[in-house]
Amino acid sequence: MVEKIKVKLGQGKDYDISVGSGIIKDINIIIQPLKLGDSIFIITDSKVAKLYLDKLVSILKKGNYKEIRTGIIPDGEKYKNFDSYKNLLGKLVEYNKKPNKIFIINLGGGVIGDLGGFVAHTFKRGTKYVQIPTTLLAFVDSGIGGKVGIDFNDTKNIVGGFCQPAVVIGDIDFLETLDKKEIQSALAEVVKYGVIHSEKLLNFLGENIEKVFNFDKDVLLKIVTESYKIKADIVRQDEFDTKGIRVSLNYGHTIGHAIEAASKYRYKHGQAVAVGILCANDIAVKLGLLKKEVADKIENIILKIGLPDKITGCNINNIMKHFWSDKKFITGKNRFVFIKDIGRVIIKEDIDEKLIREIIRKRISKNNLYK
Numbered sequence: 001m002v003e004k005i006k007v008k009l010g011q012g013k014d015y016d017i018s019v020g021s022g023i024i025k026d027i028n029i030i031i032q033p034l035k036l037g038d039s040i041f042i043i044t045d046s047k048v049a050k051l052y053l054d055k056l057v058s059i060l061k062k063g064n065y066k067e068i069r070t071g072i073i074p075d076g077e078k079y080k081n082f083d084s085y086k087n088l089l090g091k092l093v094e095y096n097k098k099p100n101k102i103f104i105i106n107l108g109g110g111v112i113g114d115l116g117g118f119v120a121h122t123f124k125r126g127t128k129y130v131q132i133p134t135t136l137l138a139f140v141d142s143g144i145g146g147k148v149g150i151d152f153n154d155t156k157n158i159v160g161g162f163c164q165p166a167v168v169i170g171d172i173d174f175l176e177t178l179d180k181k182e183i184q185s186a187l188a189e190v191v192k193y194g195v196i197h198s199e200k201l202l203n204f205l206g207e208n209i210e211k212v213f214n215f216d217k218d219v220l221l222k223i224v225t226e227s228y229k230i231k232a233d234i235v236r237q238d239e240f241d242t243k244g245i246r247v248s249l250n251y252g253h254t255i256g257h258a259i260e261a262a263s264k265y266r267y268k269h270g271q272a273v274a275v276g277i278l279c280a281n282d283i284a285v286k287l288g289l290l291k292k293e294v295a296d297k298i299e300n301i302i303l304k305i306g307l308p309d310k311i312t313g314c315n316i317n318n319i320m321k322h323f324w325s326d327k328k329f330i331t332g333k334n335r336f337v338f339i340k341d342i343g344r345v346i347i348k349e350d351i352d353e354k355l356i357r358e359i360i361r362k363r364i365s366k367n368n369l370y371k
């Protein structure tokens with residue numbers, strides 16, 4: 001069964017997210033009515049290519065396109081860079097010498113979605129692209145919303161833009177080959193959606209964590225679909241992150257990003273965000289905004305997933321250095337997304353640095369709790 005979620009942006013930018021099990025076999029039926037072009041350029045990474053590229057190409061071949069070419073980059077965040085971008089553009093410029101109308105398919109996780117989306121955004125001042133997420137993070141977070149870009153000179157996502165896909169095709173069968181650590185890390189974002197927007201989703205996740213790790217398709221479909229609906233609704237209201245609505249997606253990320261960077265990315269994004277969520281809640285409890293029992297409930301779910309509640313090997317001064325370079329601090333003051341309760345977000349600025357340091361320090365452990 002296919003579930004369709006509409007991302008409504010207006011100005012001809014609306015697009016569908018199709019979610020289901022085994023739906024990749026229907027890709028031609030999904031994309032051909034969109035008239036994206038007659039020639040395809042698939043962008044993927046080497047690991048995903050080994051697993052799924054042949055299968056995708058053989059299905060696409062039944063769609064009678066003029067030509068299908070591929071751009072494969074090595075897998076990993078360090079390849080979301082200018083060299084990969086240049087390499088892919090080089091291939092596209094060559095491809096473009098033929099009188100074809102090219103569109104792009106991004107097959108992969110968040111790295112491919114961001115990089116391929118940026119290529120699409122800039123090639124010929126905008127080329128249509130199809131997003132096929134293959135990691136849980138790309139399903140629930142990076143695969144939709146249109147934020148595209150690359151890292152540059154060791155700064156994450158510093159070069160980029162907004163460019164919405166023409167369609168997202170989410171076949172959860174891709175997730176079967178994903179490492180447990182990747183699933184675990186992405187679940188931090190699902191916790192985030194649950195906490196900021198849907199107690200139902202949070203409770204469902206809390207009750208079904210084992211089933212997620214056992215690849216129960218019904219449970220995964222529900223989690224992915226609910227997350228999509230929440231993100232789609234937030235993106236619809238604040239596409240360019242300028243109205244103070246999309247910023248709620250930053251819950252747990254203010255300290256999370258600082259931990260991720262201070263650990264030199266030893267912590268996966270979701271692991272750092274998990275600790276960031278706990279720190280944000282600790283601060284909110286200290287400020288009298290949030291009841292301790294609600295913070296405890298969230299902490300229990302994070303622990304049940306197997307995400308860390310403490311960090312190791314990070315120095316507080318280093319974390320604070322990265323904290324202060326947050327792109328979202330617009331007026332020189334820090335800015336946090338807190339919750340007053342589940343589903344009730346509140347943005348606060350200028351939180352006392354002493355308090356922030358005290359809270360983070362309590363979450364730094366000398367034991368190696370997470371390997």
Ligand SMILES: NC(=O)c1ccc[n+]([C@@H]2O[C@H](COP(=O)([O-])OP(=O)(O)OC[C@H]3O[C@@H](n4cnc5c(N)ncnc54)[C@H](O)[C@@H]3O)[C@@H](O)[C@H]2O)c1
Nearest residue numbers: 047075109110111112134135137138141142147174177178
């Ligand atoms: N644009 C956004 O809104 C947004 C939001 C959140 C994160 N991001 C970005 O997403 C990136 C992280 O994404 P990610 O966690 O998906 O990382 P990733 O794309 O590097 O994928 C993680 C690993 O899983 C492998 N992989 C992918 N699909 C697989 C599959 N089906 N089976 C087995 N292995 C598979 C990849 O080859 C890679 O080694 C970061 O660069 C981050 O900045 C973007």
